[in-house]
Amino acid sequence: xxxxxxxxxxxxxxxxxxxxxxxxxxxxxxxxxxxxxxxxxxxxxxxxxxxxxxxxxxxxxxxxxxxxxxxxxxxxxxxxxxxxxxxxxxxxxxxxxxxxxxxxxxxxxxxxxxxxxxxxxxxxxxxxxxxxxxxxxxxxxxxxxxxxxxxxxxxxxxxxxxxxxxxxxxxxxxxxxxxxxxxxxxxxxxxxxx
Amino acid sequence: xxxxxxxxxxxxxxxxxxxxxxxxxxxxxxxxxxxxxxxxxxxxxxxxxxxxxxxxxxxxxxxxxxxxxxxxxxxxxxxxxxxxxxxxxxxxxxxxxxxxxxxxxxxxxxxxxxxxxxxxxxxxxxxxxxxxxxxxxxxxxxxxxxxxxxxxxxxxxxxxxxxxxxxxxxxxxxxxxxxxxxxxxxxxxxxxxx
DNA sequence: CGTCTATTTGAATGTACTCAAAAGCGGTGG
DNA sequence: CCACCGCTTTTGAGTACATTCAAATAGACG
Numbered sequence: 001x002x003x004x005x006x007x008x009x010x011x012x013x014x015x016x017x018x019x020x021x022x023x024x025x026x027x028x029x030x031x032x033x034x035x036x037x038x039x040x041x042x043x044x045x046x047x048x049x050x051x052x053x054x055x056x057x058x059x060x061x062x063x064x065x066x067x068x069x070x071x072x073x074x075x076x077x078x079x080x081x082x083x084x085x086x087x088x089x090x091x092x093x094x095x096x097x098x099x100x101x102x103x104x105x106x107x108x109x110x111x112x113x114x115x116x117x118x119x120x121x122x123x124x125x126x127x128x129x130x131x132x133x134x135x136x137x138x139x140x141x142x143x144x145x146x147x148x149x150x151x152x153x154x155x156x157x158x159x160x161x162x163x164x165x166x167x168x169x170x171x172x173x174x175x176x177x178x179x180x181x182x183x184x185x186x187x188x189x190x191x192x193x194x
Numbered sequence: 195x196x197x198x199x200x201x202x203x204x205x206x207x208x209x210x211x212x213x214x215x216x217x218x219x220x221x222x223x224x225x226x227x228x229x230x231x232x233x234x235x236x237x238x239x240x241x242x243x244x245x246x247x248x249x250x251x252x253x254x255x256x257x258x259x260x261x262x263x264x265x266x267x268x269x270x271x272x273x274x275x276x277x278x279x280x281x282x283x284x285x286x287x288x289x290x291x292x293x294x295x296x297x298x299x300x301x302x303x304x305x306x307x308x309x310x311x312x313x314x315x316x317x318x319x320x321x322x323x324x325x326x327x328x329x330x331x332x333x334x335x336x337x338x339x340x341x342x343x344x345x346x347x348x349x350x351x352x353x354x355x356x357x358x359x360x361x362x363x364x365x366x367x368x369x370x371x372x373x374x375x376x377x378x379x380x381x382x383x384x385x386x387x388x
Numbered sequence: 389c390g391t392c393t394a395t396t397t398g399a400a401t402g403t404a405c406t407c408a409a410a411a412g413c414g415g416t417g418g
Numbered sequence: 419c420c421a422c423c424g425c426t427t428t429t430g431a432g433t434a435c436a437t438t439c440a441a442a443t444a445g446a447c448g
Binding site (some may be wrong): 342373375 | 435
């Protein structure tokens, strides 16, 4: 049954009864997006939380000079949303866009709040999800401060081994907080060093 | 009654029954720390989550070169912990230290997990707390990428108006990801501009 | 008043950026 | 099958933002 992967993930943290599973599944919206489609656009209200089943998303911010800054990539088993927009139901600061054809399970704001009431255990699932995201975001801040661009790139390849081939280089540069040109120079330098 | 501020905060998000309040209070440890005392040291397991009643904490990371990097300040109504260490009960990456005399309400790992079972609504309180922290951490990453040091400093003063006077300048520099010397130069430049 | 810590200032340096141009690469159509 | 197009990556020269190191100055506290 197609909802299994998500249910496994959820049941590894909380144990749902059969009734709860049925209710949960009734509120999950399965959606397919194509490469380059947007889930959220800066300025819109983010109305869904998405769990990635397959494919890849980028969450990014466009600054005043028009530069894109990738906040995070979400691949299989990750989730994504403009959380700030979602929880306050105000316009989003971030864009969320598919960089591959992507299959998602989505919860709307209304449904999720309904589910929190009907299945209080679900609070735990999302608490744990958000805790993990916070931990990895804090670690990222540290990496940005204490490592050079080259070290950050090496760390990135270590933490996300598949991403390096999967994602265009200019997006990795953006994630690392450097220009695409400079990442290119780092890579050629790394080749020379071998 | 001394526990009121925290209960107000909690009751603004979830409604506790009187029994639940009593149970909750029985597990809260109120502690006073002096300036410079550590709550958590890099390498130790972080066993408590702390809610700041008064005073100020810094969470920081010491890198391989021995440089300190402030991850966050926690003042009144904020909370702090090495969350990664706390949730996995593994050695902490971060230090948490008082930069003023500080009064805290603390939950131990065991008590908090017990409370999650006895008062499931508490999951919601902490989910909301962690969500807010994640949002502000993501916004910080964006600021670090899209703003110059000077702009980051101005933004910092805007977001944390009191902190600028309250916290030594070299810690603000560390929070902003720049050297203390450079922050000093930014400030003198700002004075000239007026 | 002296000591310790925090901040300021300056000169030299380095890391990463900008801009411009060239090269590579994948797909599409003639 | 090759030519062309759009998009990504590479390369280079010049520049800017921020760092390092050293020394001077300012503040806080006993």
